[in-house]
Amino acid sequence: MSHNTGSGRTTPRRGFWYLLAVAATTLLLVTPSSASDHRHQPHAGGSDWVGSWAAAVTPPDSRPDTQRFHDQTLRQVVHLSVGGDRFRLRLTNVHGTKPLSVGAVTVSPRRGGRGTPNIDPTTAVPVTFDGRSSTTVPVGAEWVSDPVELDVADNSDLVVSVHLPESTGRASVHYEGRSTTFLAPGDATSGSGENYESIGTARYFLDGVDVRTDSAGSVVFFGDSITDGVRSTLDANHRYPDVVADRLLKRPEPRELGVLNAGLSANRLLTDAGLGGEPAIARFERDILSQTGVRTVVLLEGINDIHHSAGAVESRELIGVYEQLIARAHEAGIRVVGGTITPFEGAPRYNAAGESDRRAVNEWIRESGAFDAVVDFDAVVRDPGHPSRLAPRYDTGDHVHPNDAGLAAMARAVEIRELY
CATH class of the missing domain: 3.40.50.1110 (SGNH hydrolase)
Known part of the structure; x- marks a missing residue:
């Protein structure tokens, strides 16, 4: 590799809402729990928020496996790179056409072998948004959860279960997740896994995990x-x-x-x-x-x-x-x-x-x-x-x-x- 000199970093804006305009006029909205972001500041060691997992999303196309959801629970597995003493989820409705209603979210370590939806229900930890278990993600927005006070290991899997109580409309999707996604009826966010079935490898409404x-x-x-x-x-x-x-x-x-x-x-x-x-x-x-x-x-x-x-x-x-x-x-x-x-x-x-x-x-x-x-x-x-x-x-x-x-x-x- 050859090496040249880069430039200095900018300082992020802060406030009750963090608003970032993206290309094509899309808005990125971040909840108050994320107002202490350090997105563009250099890290020189010490405890700080760091991205550990991400997925780029697109609007859904005409593929037959594209899903819309109504009173169902999505269970998706994310593979963290680095772990930490707490984490936060990033939900996305950036390509949606209607507000995304989220009824409940839990996270848990995976139980059993790869490619399964199984968890130990006693390990399912609720995730909140501004102190509430439910939230609504506006059209064109990304929504960041409150920090979850839980140690997560390097190189580990998190099982993320999201109950979608109302019709979702068009999804923000990552088609080639290379990880099996599962679906169950109703609110199964704390279910062990027996009511889930595979719906392919696309990811929906989840585009990031940060760790401290x-x-x-x-x-x-x-x-x-x-x-x-x-x-x-x-x-x-x-x-x-x-x-x-x-x-x-x-x-x-x-x-x-x-x-x-x-x-x-x-x-x-x-x-x-x-x-x-x-x-x-x-x-x-x-x-x-x-x-x-x-x-x-x-x-x-x-x-x-x-x-x-x-x-x-x-x-x-x-x-x-x-x-x-x-x-x-x-x-x-x-x-x-x-x-x-x-x-x-x-x-x-x-x-x-x-x-x-x-x-x-x-x-x-x-x-x-x-x-x-x-x-x-x-x-x-x-x-x-x-x-x-x-x-x-x-x-x-x-x-x-x-x-x-x-x-x-x-x-x-x-x-x-x-x-x-």
């Missing part, structure tokens, strides 16, 4: 389906950011970093991709700048623009978006690590024009000096004898997405010292 801990801050991995880990093993936490999180936990406690995955399958730099949601430039503020305690973002995106346009997108257009993202991050005092775009020969829309654009963008990433550091994912996963395609041992078979072994190789390529 001794940590150096958090790092956001921002990208598309490769960062999202869409072909990784279900319920196993084998996405490449998960493996980086495991590496970070081996460092002394004050030097740990929370890991936030802002990967969004089918996402593009330039255009709204439908099921891939808003383009990167539009979601950058919500999925990076509004996260808690962020020091660094690792940016790996652009393959969808190249692939789906069959080479019609020019490399200079993609570079222009990178430059905008870098400038906005630096204004907030956040370092940016650029990841080179991985090979895709053999994919349906591969052609020579697209490959030429990919190589031109990668050359700029490596040589321009625009990033604070570079991680060469392309060099790690490509076939040495045929560098325009993935190495066979890392290819899931679609010639775009690395398998678990490829994702682990990508994680090993990230130099930990460049994340601070």
